[in-house]
Amino acid sequence: MTCTIGGELSRCDFGDARLTTRVVKLASSICEHPKASINAACGSFAASKGAYRFFQNENVKPDKILANHIQNTCERAANDGRPILAIQDTTDLIYTKFPSIKDLGQRLKASKDYDQGVKGLMLHSTLALNMDGVPLGIAKQTFFTFDDVKAGRGQKNTNERGINKTFPINKKVSYRWLDHLQSLNKLARTHNTSIIHVADREADIYEFLHLSAxxxxxxxxxxxxxxxxxxxTRRGKTPTLTKLIANANALLTVAFDVDGVEIKCEIRHLTTTLRPPQRLPTAQSGVLKPIEVSVVDVRQTDRNDDPIHWRLFTNLPCGSVEEVLNVVKVYRHRWAIECFHRILKSGFQVEAARLANRQRIENFATVLSIVSWFIFWLYKFGRISPSTLAASVIDKDGIKVLLVSAKKLKIKASRTMTLGEALLIVARLGGFLGRTGDGDPGMQSIWRGWRCLAERMDFLDALTYG
Known part of the structure; x- marks a missing residue:
């Protein structure tokens, strides 16, 4: 499985072939220059002007930019042949420092940095991973603001307490979790692929669990x-999960590696039936039935101060110790979407854009999302399949630059360079020292090194072709 930025965007349909050519060139330029502004990444006045025109074009929409990439993601998922992890999460895109940007939303609560509330967008993404943790692509993205949700339900007073409880789930901000679940299930049926939906505590919504069932x-x-x-219970009370888990026997104690540190966790398991919550008449969106779930409780035992504690709901098989451990393994992959958002916000500086309005910000963020996924895929795929030839991802000039850089850095590298060797050189260019106890390079050194590689390739191109 190899991927290129051009291959993720070359079949975008904007109704104008020139726009497709433009987005491929633009994404390639941005990919080569993490943390650079649009002008710096494009490299010329003409290219910068073309980029700004692309983002403001009325025919350019986030769903059209993503369409080709989502199709490729589905094909990669089908070819993998194993269940695919669909990991959902939300992140803030904050633009309070740029008040001239129009049509952005206002957060309901002020942050510690901005007393007047936060101006920006919310981005809800679903990232598809295989069971090895390699990101196959972005399966769906949704931009929204709290103002959008309030306008959709005719709400005027934003500070009225308890008002959220009076609306059904499809009128709430949390409906995005259900929307993505339904969209992913539809894609899975179309491509004959099985999906495991993975989410953190924000998705602990009864309607979400009920819809999954x-x-x-x-x-x-x-x-x-x-x-x-x-x-x-014996006293006539309804039992809660906490009481049931406290009475359950510990299944086993295992050691996990978290950021290079080994931690010991106790795992408990039980199967129970969740009772539907009571909703106000105006908030009911259908009949909610009891749901039978397996509960896997993971608690760190070698730390008393703020220990790790995961209580996981699942309908995956949990009949054996191996199956219970598989549930924990699946949830541990959830951190991948945090890494993806970090690349998007820290690596490619999506929040530094000074575009004129929300439409352009959304288009720009969508292009950056695909580029961020590509860097993340390169990083993870290089770890899982280090023997893959680097030439399948990096062009000839890039290989030449890496060979010269390897000699300078005193790294052994063959002319038939593997992806593992290439990523080590890239990481060294990005500041990774590669000492005996340093372990594998991190994501930050990869995106820094990728930019350094691109700059050296530009210099080689100027020397060779003028």
């Missing part, structure tokens, strides 16, 4: 609420 889709969701369960 209704559509017979697999899920692993971290619990947020101490939910009520079916049944009655």
């Amino acid at each position: 209704t559509e017979a889709s697999s899920f692993v969701v971290r619990s947020k609420s101490d939910r009520l369960t079916q049944g009655v």
